[in-house]
Amino acid sequence: MAQKADQPVSAPSEEPAWKQRAVERSTQAAKRRAEQRVERFLDAAQTIMAEKGTTDFTVQEVVDRSRQSLRSFYQHFDGKHELLLALFEDAMSKSADELRAAAAEKSNPLDRLRVVVEELFESSRPDLTGSQRPLFTDFALRLLVSHPAEMRVANAPLLALFTDLMQELEDANLLRSGFKARRAAALTMQTVMFNAQSSGQEGAHPLTADEIWDFCANGFTLS
Amino acid sequence: MAQKADQPVSAPSEEPAWKQRAVERSTQAAKRRAEQRVERFLDAAQTIMAEKGTTDFTVQEVVDRSRQSLRSFYQHFDGKHELLLALFEDAMSKSADELRAAAAEKSNPLDRLRVVVEELFESSRPDLTGSQRPLFTDFALRLLVSHPAEMRVANAPLLALFTDLMQELEDANLLRSGFKARRAAALTMQTVMFNAQSSGQEGAHPLTADEIWDFCANGFTLS
DNA sequence: TCCCACTGAGAATATGATTCTCTCTATTGG
DNA sequence: CCAATAGAGAGAATCATATTCTCAGTGGGA
Numbered sequence: 425m426a427q428k429a430d431q432p433v434s435a436p437s438e439e440p441a442w443k444q445r446a447v448e449r450s451t452q453a454a455k456r457r458a459e460q461r462v463e464r465f466l467d468a469a470q471t472i473m474a475e476k477g478t479t480d481f482t483v484q485e486v487v488d489r490s491r492q493s494l495r496s497f498y499q500h501f502d503g504k505h506e507l508l509l510a511l512f513e514d515a516m517s518k519s520a521d522e523l524r525a526a527a528a529e530k531s532n533p534l535d536r537l538r539v540v541v542e543e544l545f546e547s548s549r550p551d552l553t554g555s556q557r558p559l560f561t562d563f564a565l566r567l568l569v570s571h572p573a574e575m576r577v578a579n580a581p582l583l584a585l586f587t588d589l590m591q592e593l594e595d596a597n598l599l600r601s602g603f604k605a606r607r608a609a610a611l612t613m614q615t616v617m618f619n620a621q622s623s624g625q626e627g628a629h630p631l632t633a634d635e636i637w638d639f640c641a642n643g644f645t646l647s
Numbered sequence: 648m649a650q651k652a653d654q655p656v657s658a659p660s661e662e663p664a665w666k667q668r669a670v671e672r673s674t675q676a677a678k679r680r681a682e683q684r685v686e687r688f689l690d691a692a693q694t695i696m697a698e699k700g701t702t703d704f705t706v707q708e709v710v711d712r713s714r715q716s717l718r719s720f721y722q723h724f725d726g727k728h729e730l731l732l733a734l735f736e737d738a739m740s741k742s743a744d745e746l747r748a749a750a751a752e753k754s755n756p757l758d759r760l761r762v763v764v765e766e767l768f769e770s771s772r773p774d775l776t777g778s779q780r781p782l783f784t785d786f787a788l789r790l791l792v793s794h795p796a797e798m799r800v801a802n803a804p805l806l807a808l809f810t811d812l813m814q815e816l817e818d819a820n821l822l823r824s825g826f827k828a829r830r831a832a833a834l835t836m837q838t839v840m841f842n843a844q845s846s847g848q849e850g851a852h853p854l855t856a857d858e859i860w861d862f863c864a865n866g867f868t869l870s
Numbered sequence: 871t872c873c874c875a876c877t878g879a880g881a882a883t884a885t886g887a888t889t890c891t892c893t894c895t896a897t898t899g900g
Numbered sequence: 901c902c903a904a905t906a907g908a909g910a911g912a913a914t915c916a917t918a919t920t921c922t923c924a925g926t927g928g929g930a
Contacts, residue, residue, distance in 0.1 A: 450929065454875080457928095461877095482917065493878045498919070534868075550792065565788040569773065572848040590867075598869050607858065608867045611842060615862075618841035619834060625795040635830065639838075643866035644813075644831045645757075646821050673898070677906085680897095684908090705886060716909045721888070 462500050464490040466514075469507055474555035479508055479562040508563050509571075513578045515556045519547065520581035527585070533592040540589060541616050541640060542633035544582075548617050551624030561621065579613075586613045612640050685723050687713040689737075692730055697778035702731055702785040731786050732794075736801045738779045742770065743804035750808070756815040763812060764839050764863060765856035767805075771840050774847030784844065802836075809836045835863050 468490035472481045483504050487494050501507050526543055527536040547554070550561045567575045586609035593599045599608060616636055623631040691713035695704045706727050710720050724730050749766055750759040770777070773784045790798045809832035816822045822831060839859055846854040 446930090453928080457876085483919085484917080494880080494919085495921090496877060499876075504918070561792050565792060568845060568848070569784050569788060572845070575845075576848055593867075600865060600867055600869050602861065603867055607852070607854070608862075610852075611854070611858070611862050612867065614842050614845055615838045618844075619837050621841075622791060622795070622798075622837055625791075625799055629830070629833075631830070631834070635834070638825065639831075639834050639866065641866045641868045642823060643862065643864045644816075644823055644826055644835065645864045646823050676897085680907090706888085707886080716911090717888085718890090718910080719908055722907070727887070 458500065461492060461496060464492060465497060465500065465507065466511060469511060470555060473511075473558050477553065477558060479558045483507075508559070509567070509574060509578070511556075512559045512563055512567065515559050516578045517581045519544075520585050523582070524585050527589060533589065533596050534598060537586075537589045537593065537612075538637055538641075540585065541612065541637050544613075545616050545620045545623075545631075545633045545636050548620035549623050549630075550621060551630075560617075564617075565621070583609060583613060586610070615640055681723065684715060684719060687715060688720060688723065688730065689734060692734060693778060696734075696781050700776065700781060702781045706730075731782070732790070732797060732801070734779075735782045735786055735790065738782050739801045740804045742767075743808050746805070747808050750812060756812065756819050757821060760809075760812045760816065761860055761864075763808065764835065764860050767836075768839050768843045768846075768854075768856045768859050771843035772846050772853075773844060774853075783840075787840075788844070806832060806836060809833070838863055 465486055469481070469486045472485055472489060473479060483494065483497060486507070487497050501510075523540045523543055527540050530536045530539055546552075548560055550557065564575070567578070587606055590599065590605040590609040590612070594603075594605045599605065619631060619636055688709060692704070692709045695708055695712055696702060706717070706720060709730070710717050724733075746763045746766055750763050753759045753762055769775075771783055773780065787798070790801070810829055813822065813828040813832040813835070817826075817828045822828065842854060842859055
């Protein structure tokens with residue numbers, strides 16, 4: 425009995441291969457089930473968010489909608505924050521993919537960057553109704569102040585895109601000297617996203633995508 | 648008796664002047680007392696915020712610190728939100744004054760704008776400890792998404808400053824054609840403040856005030 | 871078949887904001 | 901100085917939510 429109990433604990437690295445595989449198999453089965461549940465929570469949250477247009481739904485709502493239980497929710501997520509973070513990272517990543525695809529349509533480096541800037545701006549404005557608007561407004565800003573590191577991670581895909589495009593510009597000698605692609609990328613990306621945030625707020629003078637592009641590309645001084 | 652009781656009610660506009668003044672006097676006395684209490688709440692909140700470096704203090708803490716009561720707090724404020732809003736508007740307004748003063752030191756329009764941009768950037772970065780840092784990080788961003796109209800009001804003084812300086816540039820023909828002072832002002836102000844927000848977040852590459860100025864003034868393109 | 875990690879259901883806890891009740895006091899009109 | 905009243909203090913009560921805990925299954929795998 426002692427032997428039977430000890431073996432898996434004391435010699436994990438000498439497990440027979442078949443046992444490892446068996447464990448692996450059931451482990452993966454469990455994993456699949458878990459992933460399905462997580463999916464259900466994520467879907468439910470996404471749906472509710474689209475309906476209410478805010479991230480202020482309650483965990484209970486998500487649980488009910490997904491026909492699961494609070495118990496289970498906290499088994500899979502550290503809390504509501506983790507749920508939102510998951511949705512956010514996902515949305516950011518998909519958004520980056522779409523923008524990259526949009527950029528690929530253009531042949532000229534400057535046009536590529538331009539299309540990305542303008543589409544990012546449009547999709548970030550808070551006055552449009554989209555299923556993930558609340559993530560980009562509500563949540564993103566909260567995350568920025570409360571968990572900057574997580575924000576950086578979530579932003580990484582988009583930043584990578586901007587960096588790539590900016591690098592092309594630098595390679596083509598279209599980037600103003602004194603600017604490194606990396607810095608210009610971060611600066612531009614943030615300028616676009618943040619200005620979109622307050623764009624709907626300008627009353628009768630909402631910013632346009634063109635203006636933003638013009639500003640980022642040329643600044644405001646005469647020459 | 649009927650006359651005596653009726654007079655103030657039925658003919659308020661014909662009140663004898665002495666009575667109006669008397670009422671005024673006691674009214675103002677009450678007002679002064681109220682203002683004092685409000686001040687105490689405000690001071691207490693400010694102090695606590697400076698200590699904890701966040702706006703996540705509880706109303707109870709403010710009440711205790713100010714040696715007043717919950718009852719009284721809600722008599723004077725609609726809620727915690729109003730308290731923070733009051734502090735925020737105040738801070739923004741003072742900040743605008745200081746920046747305006749700093750600008751006045753310079754003789755050249757471009758230098759004036761530059762000093763404002765750079766000092767605003769420095770004072771908005773979240774990695775410095777200042778008694779109102781939490782207001783500009785925590786609260787400002789929250790306000791932006793939850794009460795954009797109030798945000799616009801609070802921003803007004805600063806925006807006015809930027810608009811004035813930008814107008815000077817336009818008058819001196821230093822503003823790139825195609826840009827109106829108003830738009831350039833809003834764009835620049837937001838770019839500076841928001842990029843400051845995420846500046847500490849860049850890991851080993853925090854943005855500098857110079858870079859921000861360079862970017863706003865010239866954009867990233869070659870010429 | 872037996873075992874156990876995982877679930878569902880929902881009660882219990884924790885935290886904060888906001889409201890309410892009751893009592894007390896200071897201001898003010900007379 | 902007295903009485904009426906608004907405003908204030910103390911703190912209990914209420915609400916909304918997130919998070920944790922209890923208990924009783926239950927389905928998959930050895």
